[in-house]
Amino acid sequence: MxxxxxxxxxxxxxxxxxxxxxxxxxxxxxxxxxxxxxxxxxxxxxxxxxxxxxxxxxxxxxxxxxxxxxxxxxxxxxxxxxxxxxxxxxxxxxxxxxxxxxxxxxxxxxxxxxxxxxxxxxxxxxxxxxxxxxxxxxxxxxxxxxxxxxxxxxxxxxxxxxxxxxxxxxxxxxxxxxxxxxxxxxxxxxxxxxxxxxxxxxxxxxxxxxxxxxxxxxxxxxxxxxxxxxxxxxxxxxxxxxxxxxxxxxxxxxxxxxxxxxxxxxxxxxxxxxxxxxxxxxxxxxxxxxxxxxxxxxxxxxxxxxxxxxxxxxxxxxxxxxxxxxxxxxxxxxxxxxxxxxxxxxxxxxxxxxxxxxxxPAADWQALPDGVAPADLDRLTGRYVSLWGEMDIVRGGDRLVRLDPITPGPLDAKEELRALDATTLRVEDTDGFGAAGERIPFELDDDGRVTRVRVTGVSSWPEEVFLARRGEHWARGDAGSAQE
Missing domain, CATH: 3.40.710.10 (DD-peptidase/beta-lactamase superfamily)
Structure with a gap:
């Protein structure tokens, strides 16, 4: 039961x-x-x-x-x-x-x-x-x-x-x-x-x-x-x-x-x-x-x-x-x-x-640190894209989770996250091949908008940024050559 x-x-x-x-x-x-x-x-x-x-x-x-x-x-x-x-x-x-x-x-x-x-x-x-x-x-x-x-x-x-x-x-x-x-x-x-x-x-x-x-x-x-x-x-x-x-x-x-x-x-x-x-x-x-x-x-x-x-x-x-x-x-x-x-x-x-x-509810280990509010989490949410695919950072109450929106089941690649500060997350401690235990740093522009995020050191960009950066290169057939 x-x-x-x-x-x-x-x-x-x-x-x-x-x-x-x-x-x-x-x-x-x-x-x-x-x-x-x-x-x-x-x-x-x-x-x-x-x-x-x-x-x-x-x-x-x-x-x-x-x-x-x-x-x-x-x-x-x-x-x-x-x-x-x-x-x-x-x-x-x-x-x-x-x-x-x-x-x-x-x-x-x-x-x-x-x-x-x-x-x-x-x-x-x-x-x-x-x-x-x-x-x-x-x-x-x-x-x-x-x-x-x-x-x-x-x-x-x-x-x-x-x-x-x-x-x-x-x-x-x-x-x-x-x-x-x-x-x-x-x-x-x-x-x-x-x-x-x-x-x-x-x-x-x-x-x-x-x-x-x-x-x-x-x-x-x-x-x-x-x-x-x-x-x-x-x-x-x-x-x-x-x-x-x-x-x-x-x-x-x-x-x-x-x-x-x-x-x-x-x-x-x-x-x-x-x-x-x-x-x-x-x-x-x-x-x-x-x-x-x-x-x-x-x-x-x-x-x-x-x-x-x-x-x-x-x-x-x-x-x-x-x-x-x-x-x-x-x-x-x-x-x-x-x-x-x-x-x-x-x-x-x-x-x-x-x-x-x-x-x-958030687990005890996901408690927000001093100076970080739910609004700070919202700024980090969204869809991020690289040549390897998409990932979603989604807020559920007072915590964030990382999801792959392409997998048939939403829990197939789910990772729980913890905010270390207003621009850095840490992945839960688990056994696995991915980012377990590592930090996920976000880069923001002067207006406070995310411009880049790195997972296991690899960059992903907000979907609209990625498409704008890559579009001209894909049109020429050299999508892999655009680097920043």
């Missing part, structure tokens, strides 16, 4: 670091050559960051905005889970009801004995998408209700209930059918009224329509080809039929973060805390490349540093998305990307890591 020692996070602290969060995302989108990313960060009801980077469509070059809609795909499962759990709270169904209890047409299928709880937690054993799932490559339409029933009847179970965690879009399609059976309403209508409208969300919808499509970011393949001819291909949109409960939703980062923020304890806008704790609790565990994850009732559980977080990911042809929320303090991060290789997961995790890094 992770013991939390994180300081209380406030909107004011988040607003202080939001400019750097924005710059880090912009750099990541540029260096990873992501077509576009839409990002939102909030705590509780307060939206602290909402920005878009890159383009909505590489073929047209239209810039991505915060108003563009994304296919958020499997985030739909969390909306479906909330709708089901609201019916449970209302006494209209039970988590231990079986598919056969609720859907008589499925009484003689392999999923007949699976419970609502098992469908929600992907422990029902249901097959993932069927044996012919080429709707995922847009070679056929997504399943309609009759086709979904046929898949359940003929290929419904890969395992027995509780035998394995087995992620299943078919299982959530069945949950959509259960919602319709219990409420007597179309799935999309019920969820839009009972969940989305309750939060006042106007750009979150259970399915894409032609009207919404005109506002949607365009999906892209990964880049194909060789050398300078590598390019992405745009991907058409598609509706999701009877699998809308698994993958149909469209939204924006602002609204998606608002919805997931309501799943933090104490909010009670959609569900009681008792039910929210049930959602958050692990019903199953699984191993992925990033470690052990959990799945509750419609929520993926993961650990980022000292934070135990819940949320969901989404993958639709050409769009990869991820939302994380801390159920304790309500920190919510949402990243939507419009490429099949979009790094939404690592960008969302990176933002959480940056939040915790830059809001952590």
């Amino acid at each position: 992770v013991t939390r020692t994180l300081p209380q996070l406030t909107p004011a602290r988040l607003r202080e670091i939001a400019p750097y969060l924005s710059r880090w995302i912009a750099t990541q989108v540029e260096t990873r050559q992501v077509p576009g990313a839409q990002v939102a960060v909030r705590i509780g009801d307060e939206l602290v960051l909402s920005e878009a980077f890159g383009v909505a469509d590489e073929s047209s070059g239209d810039p991505l905005t915060t108003d563009h809609l994304f296919r958020v795909a499997s985030h739909s499962k969390t909306f479906t889970a909330v709708a089901v759990l609201r019916l449970v709270e209302a006494g209209r169904l039970r988590l231990d009801d079986t598919v056969a209890d609720l859907l008589p047409r499925c009484a003689d299928t392999p999923l007949a004995g699976a419970t609502v709880r098992e469908l929600l937690s992907h422990t029902s054993g249901a097959i993932r998408d069927g044996v012919d799932a080429d709707f995922w490559v847009l070679d056929k339409d997504f399943l309609d209700p009759e086709a979904l029933l046929a898949v359940v009847r003929e290929h419904g179970a890969a395992y027995a209930p509780q035998e394995h965690f087995k992620y299943s879009n078919i299982g959530y399609g069945v949950l959509g059918a259960i919602i319709e059976q219990v409420t007597g309403r179309d799935y999309a209508e019920h969820v839009a009224d009972d969940v989305v409208a309750r939060l006042g969300l106007t750009d979150t919808h259970p399915e894409l329509t032609d009207e919404l499509d005109r506002r949607a970011a365009v999906g892209h393949t990964r880049a194909h080809g060789t050398g300078r001819d590598r390019r992405r291909v745009t991907i058409d949109q598609a509706t999701t039929g009877a699998l809308a409960a698994a993958t149909g939703f469209v939204s924006r980062a602002e609204e998606l973060s608002r919805f997931f923020g309501t799943l933090a304890l104490g909010r009670r806008e959609l569900l009681t805390d008792r039910t929210l704790r049930l959602m958050h609790r692990a019903e199953a565990t699984f191993e992925r490349g990033t470690g052990t994850g959990t799945y509750g009732l419609g929520l993926i559980g993961t650990t980022v540093g000292e934070r135990r977080m819940v949320g969901h990911s989404g993958g639709f042809p050409g769009q990869i998305t991820r939302t994380l929320v801390d159920p304790t303090d309500g920190l919510a991060v949402c990243v939507l990307t419009n490429a099949v290789d979009g790094p939404a997961e690592s960008l969302a995790v990176g933002l959480v890591q940056l939040v915790d890094l830059l809001t952590a």
